[in-house]
Amino acid sequence: MFIHSDDITAYIPQRAPIVMISGILAVDGPVTRTGLHIAADNVFVENGVLTAPGLMENIAQTAAARIGYIAKQQNTPVPLGFIGAVKDLEILELPPAGQMIETTTEIGGEVFNATMVTGKVMFEGRLMAQCEMKIFTNPQI
Secondary structure (H helix, E strand, C coil): CCCECCCHHHCCCCCCCCCCCCEEEEEECCEEEEEEECCCCCCCEECCEECHHHHHHHHHHHHHHHHHHHHHHCCCCCCEEEEEEEEEEEECCCCECCCEEEEEEEEEEEECCEEEEEEEEEECCEEEEEEEEEEEEECCC
16 A cells, blocks of 8 residues: 555654654655554544644645655655645544545645645545645755
8 A cells, every 4th residue: 555654754854753644655746645544642633533733744744755755766865844834724624543544745836945735634535634835845964
């Protein structure tokens, strides 16, 4: 199922307990898909559901996984990324702990070190959350 999950931290700068993707499902041009098994003890789980900040971080890490995946393919260091802005955030439903969500990001444009992405989180075919993000990257030295 995952194309990369053994050490997902090789593709993203986050470390436990803030790792919010379990593995990469696909990287196809501007589109990236990841999965997250929501552990009951996840730092963003409250009252048995993944909270809005967890959903936002999941979208951001999906975008970061694409950048890390490409860097690894090019044998270059994985750059650090920072959320610069979030636009049109919609939280429609909070997915339950113990389940798997799938997140898709699509690059809308890249200018210098800024990348515009749209992200959607799905659970059992239902849209949980969506937004646009502006992400800035800074290569590691």
